[in-house]
Amino acid sequence: MDNFSIKFEKFWQAFYTHNGYARVVVGLKNTMLIAIFGLIIGIVIGTAIAGTLVHPAKSRLSRFLKAFCNFYVGLFRGSPIVVQLLVTYYVVLPILQINMSSLKVCILVFGLNSGAYVSEIMRGGILSVDPGQMEAGRALGLGYGVSMGKIVVPQAVKNILPTIGNEFISLIKETSVVSFVGAIDLYVAFNYIGTNNYEYMVPYLFMALIYIVLVLIISSLVKAMERSLGKSDRSHQA
Amino acid sequence: MIEVIKLNKNYGDLKVLQDISFTVEKGEKIAIIGPSGSGKSTLLRCLNFMEEASSGSIIFEGINLTEQKAKLDLHRQKMGMVFQQFNLFNNKTVLENIMMAPLHIRLSKLRKTRWQNFFIKTGNFFRKNKKSLIELDTDAASIKEEVRGQALKLLQKIGLEDKKDVYPSTLSGGQKQRIAIIRSLAMNPKVILFDEPTSSLDPEMVGEVLDLIRSLADEGMTMLIVTHEMGFAKEVASRVLFMDEGRIAEDSSPEQIFSNPQNPRTREFLSKVKAM
Ligand SMILES: Nc1ncnc2c1ncn2[C@@H]1O[C@H](COP(=O)(O)OP(=O)(O)OP(=O)(O)O)[C@@H](O)[C@H]1O
Numbered sequence: 001m002d003n004f005s006i007k008f009e010k011f012w013q014a015f016y017t018h019n020g021y022a023r024v025v026v027g028l029k030n031t032m033l034i035a036i037f038g039l040i041i042g043i044v045i046g047t048a049i050a051g052t053l054v055h056p057a058k059s060r061l062s063r064f065l066k067a068f069c070n071f072y073v074g075l076f077r078g079s080p081i082v083v084q085l086l087v088t089y090y091v092v093l094p095i096l097q098i099n100m101s102s103l104k105v106c107i108l109v110f111g112l113n114s115g116a117y118v119s120e121i122m123r124g125g126i127l128s129v130d131p132g133q134m135e136a137g138r139a140l141g142l143g144y145g146v147s148m149g150k151i152v153v154p155q156a157v158k159n160i161l162p163t164i165g166n167e168f169i170s171l172i173k174e175t176s177v178v179s180f181v182g183a184i185d186l187y188v189a190f191n192y193i194g195t196n197n198y199e200y201m202v203p204y205l206f207m208a209l210i211y212i213v214l215v216l217i218i219s220s221l222v223k224a225m226e227r228s229l230g231k232s233d234r235s236h237q238a
Numbered sequence: 239m240i241e242v243i244k245l246n247k248n249y250g251d252l253k254v255l256q257d258i259s260f261t262v263e264k265g266e267k268i269a270i271i272g273p274s275g276s277g278k279s280t281l282l283r284c285l286n287f288m289e290e291a292s293s294g295s296i297i298f299e300g301i302n303l304t305e306q307k308a309k310l311d312l313h314r315q316k317m318g319m320v321f322q323q324f325n326l327f328n329n330k331t332v333l334e335n336i337m338m339a340p341l342h343i344r345l346s347k348l349r350k351t352r353w354q355n356f357f358i359k360t361g362n363f364f365r366k367n368k369k370s371l372i373e374l375d376t377d378a379a380s381i382k383e384e385v386r387g388q389a390l391k392l393l394q395k396i397g398l399e400d401k402k403d404v405y406p407s408t409l410s411g412g413q414k415q416r417i418a419i420i421r422s423l424a425m426n427p428k429v430i431l432f433d434e435p436t437s438s439l440d441p442e443m444v445g446e447v448l449d450l451i452r453s454l455a456d457e458g459m460t461m462l463i464v465t466h467e468m469g470f471a472k473e474v475a476s477r478v479l480f481m482d483e484g485r486i487a488e489d490s491s492p493e494q495i496f497s498n499p500q501n502p503r504t505r506e507f508l509s510k511v512k513a514m
């Protein structure tokens with residue numbers, strides 16, 4: 001145990017006295033930025049794709065759009081996110097001669113990637129809603145968009161909220177690869193602290209703890225949200 | 239009021255409706271009976287374009303709907319539909335369920351008029367002879383009040399005003415179906431299509447729903463009812479269509495069909511139903 005307290009001593013020195021915590025804060029901030037903005041972009045893209053895919057129209061335009069959506073989803077689900085990051089950062093952007101900070105590239109790639117996954121979740125959610133709901137809306141003379149937006153999607157979102165929460169959690173976990181394109185995240189920060197005196201045990205233990213606490217906090221937030229949404233269904237007032 | 243001419247509907251090779259022709263006059267109550275799979279639901283669904291017919295025409299109040307697809311929503315507003323599974327909106331309270339369609343439709347009309355006025359005003363800026371604005375006799379708040387008042391009146395009519403703020407999941411099947419019926423009434427439809435309105439109800443709740451439909455019939459509502467309740471069909475219907483394998487096999491008065499069926503298939507079907 002003595003050994004451990006020496007290790008902890010060294011870690012604390014690097015963390016606190018030598019300002020390692022500043023990097024941890026930056027890393028944590030980047031992790032959250034990438035996950036949050038990635039999810040927001042993902043929800044926008046995913047809802048658009050799902051809306052396109054479930055639309056009953058069979059026109060040439062709609063068939064083309066559907067094929068494109070399927071291609072997009074296949075592309076981003078079919079390769080590891082590290083590869084997508086590397087290809088975007090070292091291949092696509094240089095060819096297009098676009099300069100972008102590595103943090104922005106990460107947000108972009110995580111957003112595009114998450115869009116593919118959210119579209120599947122959203123589509124499942126929409127299909128899980130009884131088709132009778134859409135039919136009743138249309139039979140009353142409401143349009144497709146109104147029936148979708150006011151009746152079907154609200155019920156779908158309630159069904160998929162836990163899954164969206166899981167998507168957010170997996171985004172947070174996946175951010176641990178962003179150092180491949182030079183972005184600073186928790187791994188980079190703690191790795192820096194460890195390298196300070198070649199003592200990695202405690203820094204990585206702390207890193208693990210931070211990830212676990214983050215995930216626990218988010219899961220309980222999602223549960224709380226589910227509960228408050230579930231209430232509207234069961235409230236008895238009569 | 240409705241004229242159906244040579245309506246056909248295929249699912250792939252399966253001919254579900256074959257050369258269906260009939261007319262519906264204002265105030266008629268038509269019961270549609272027939273064995274399972276004979277195309278009764280498909281016929282109703284074609285009438286309000288939930289399914290697209292493969293060929294044939296449907297003329298509703300002088301307008302050939304098979305030609306004017308663009309205005310289907312307007313047409314559906316005048317043709318109510320009541321489903322076997324009720325299909326109340328689960329994410330809306332009872333009152334919201336009833337108010338939703340009329341409120342949305344009247345508000346979007348109001349919004350549209352406001353935009354038109356905006357364009358007229360913008361145009362008047364450049365015009366010498368000013369165009370006059372379209373008169374607005376109401377605003378969003380009073381539309382909402384009016385629709386709410388009408389919805390509450392309908393709820394009172396079926397004695398469920400105390401349920402106005404609950405969600406459908408807390409209601410019994412009979413209550414759900416009665417609310418689904420007044421939800422379609424709230425649009426002031428010219429005709430209501432019922433697809434087996436009592437088939438998924440517990441026996442003790444069938445009566446309350448049939449009573450409501452009967453009272454609508456007495457008020458002169460035009461209706462088409464697909465039903466397996468032969469007693470009800472006999473009592474309420476002014477005409478009965480017997481469907482078999484996608485065709486109308488017999489079309490006559492309830493007295494004729496139930497006491498003296500002409501078609502052997504009708505006879506066979508009725509004797510089976512009686513035996514049950
Ligand atoms: N979407 C569909 N795709 C393929 N076949 C269908 C579809 N909908 C209905 N059918 C077929 O069309 C036929 C007629 O169905 P329909 O639902 O109109 O019968 P029904 O007279 O209402 O029967 P029931 O009394 O059981 O409700 C059936 O053979 C059914 O299997």
Ligand SMILES: [Mg+2]
Pocket residue numbers: 278279280433434
């Ligand atoms: Mg049916």
